[in-house]
Amino acid sequence: MRRNLLAAMLLAACVLPAQADDALREAYTHPLPGLADSDRETFFRGRGLFRQSWVVAPAEDRAAGLGPLYNRLSCISCHQKNGRGRSPDGPDERMLSMLVRLSVPGKAADGGPKAHPAYGGQLNEEGIAGVPGEGRAALSWVETKPITLAGGEKVSFRRPQIRFVELAYGPMGKVLTSPRIGQPVYGLGLLEAVPDATLLTMAAENKADGVRGRVNRVWDAAAKQTVIGRFGFKSNQPNLRQQIAGAMVGDLGITSTLFPDENCTPAQKACQKAPSAGHPELSDADLDAMEFYLANIAPPSRRNADDPQVRAGERQFASLGCASCHRPELQTGPNQRFPLTANQRIAPYTDLLIHDMGQGLADGRPDFQATGREWRTPPLWGIGLVPLVNEHSQFLHDGRARNLQEAILWHGGEARTARQRYVATKPEARKALLAFLESL
Template identity: 55%
Template sequence: MRSILSLAVCILTLAPAATHGDEPAQVLTSLASREAYSQPIRPLSSQENLQFQLGRGLVRQSWIISPAEDRDIAGLGPLYNRNSCIACHAKNGRGFAPDGPEESMRAMLVRLSVPGKAPEGGPQPHPLYGDQLQEFGAPGVEAEGRAHVRYEESEISLNGGERVRLRKPTITFSNLAYGPLPDDLQTSARIAPAIYGMGLLEAIADSTLLALESQPKSGNIKGRLNRVWNMEQQRHVIGRFGWKANVATLREQTASAMAGDMGLSSHLFPHGNCAEGQTACQQAPVSGTPEITETQLEQMEFYQLALAVPSPRHQDDSRVQRGAALFRQAQCAACHLPEVRTSEFPRLAALGNQSIAPYTDLLLHDMGPELADNRPDFSATGSEWRTPPLWGIGLAKQVEPNAGFLHDGRARTILEAIMWHGGEAQESRNMVQQMSPLDRQLLLDFVDSL
């Protein structure tokens, strides 16, 4: 931690500190390189800039197994999937799925649960494996096992003769250390989502989301909010983060990932990720109680709150404008909402009262049986998913060449992702399939411009 602090102080010394004053907030960045997802909003005060730099250091930190001399970065495990946040969120971007069963799940994880609900209403963890499979263990603690992804390939034809290959994943397990898994096990493979723009999504008022839920929809499109358990408030609230909008706040999302992916305990998740029956895991050394301090958690939260969103590109291009019209015509904008307004946001005032274009309504939509994981999560059913934001998506491959799309990374391109849409989005998917090759490319050019 001392090295991170020194780095931040050095940066503050070399660069002039931003001041609030009357300078308008800039929540977008025009950068379109591999660093496009790593830029701070402007302006930040000297103190906010320091918090941002400290948070960035922690997000990029490689954590180590206890016991260790440097207790500030110790606490990894005893069971874990990766040793840093950026191991999955490279450059703050999205993860990807393995190409086959022999590849490691480098930026992907597998959720586990059994039928029924936990006391707070969420998924019921498996008694021996918990709610997530852990591929690695500290010395003396057996890793839980390995997950493998196999694909069933199919091909569809689009109007004009283009053919698109789709791959549907199936998850299998090997080297299970804590006993066999039951036949009724519920699983869900998830790639890491991008983490920029999260502060702006948190700054959307609950009242705005309730209005979006209640407003009339067109055709088969419905949309509803997930109601989830808030660890800090100890009550059910609106969910907005996670693939199923199953987490209420960015702070809880961060603490949950630290516990689930790296075994690092915090005041929100004081027991890390040891399941009930994992004695060696529970008895392994710890570096502190908790291992992530409230200050560290606040710094990581602030870093994500203050990450800017890439500006849309080529908006004056007639092709992009025609693509935007086709996007609306195909009813994509009914869920991928192009305009929302944030409310007052004391945690970071610059995020408040902004008109933003996240291309999401943060609502759950039934996406049909082909995308269903059949794993309920609070009030979300096994076929419902939160509308993922599209802002900045055109730079996904620039930031991470392997970036995947959809919750399990099965889609390698935006077009593949569209062709997997079903349920409430079936009509939109059909319209894109039936477009002329030129119109379909214009729609894709528009999405790529975001």
């Protein structure tokens, strides 16, 4: 499945390096190889919906329905070039590709987090004319104690601290928060096509070093039942379609048949009275197109996979125990809806399971069955291209890691042994491991 891309990249490598970089910057945007001509229109229509800016109702525009409360005007603003968002550098900078989930202790009727009574499940910083935005999450960084790696290299860390300012609907009171950057959105159809049975098998396997891993079980709003979760930082969404409709209403304020209600709480009277662009605002045909688009974006192909240092790093990755969560190989099952994702051997470097990652990474906010310490193993495919495509090198759920090494050193809980081995590894072997990650 990678051959076309690889050929394209070899070609690109023969021309000027600047052009090769230009091509690589688009590496998260290609359809899966083999997309039929008859499907291209749907793919590009979905892409258009993902990229366009939505406008306030009433308007003659098909892209009407923004708000009343929202975070950004378009999906792509938090998923630049289909890649990841970033966190602000300090409290005065707005969250441009990041959001803060909110809840109060307890569970909602569907088993999910219990929404804050005045602010809902997520802070919507923006409002349309006449509807005050909810306020702003000011993020500051706290430097933590440096540690020393084998060979003497010193590494320091930063952890985020959130303060709510300009709150429009009263004091926040006791609230659980989870700041999260936009996640990359390529390869998701392939991840959706990995059978539930594979996830359950991996969860049940006996793993070394105290690694466990389990599935999250979440509410499927269409099937009206609890199912295995696989999208979102805590596997808190059951499938792509619901993830997309959830983002539409939660991040943009656009309703769909899956989520027909605007995200106004009882305290938000102006929000409730604001005009709507229709019931629902997003047609099923448009939701279909967005789902088709996101299901059919290819993961990027690897670079320099045969480089000796990269190969040495790949062996390190296995021997340090990284691969017991970041699975180098999975097999997708049959899939009639999105045939290009069916029966593929993929290299996502994830098990899609949630793991206890320790107190250092904990957000303290349960999400369905995931605890405040549990996070889904993120896929690592394409991770080496983040600096080129997204022009930053922030990693982990809140972007606290400023490079790949910091991301590894934040690992705790079930990944404690792997982290300790990394700390104790010789500098040149650590360099090889990082070179391997950069090749993904």
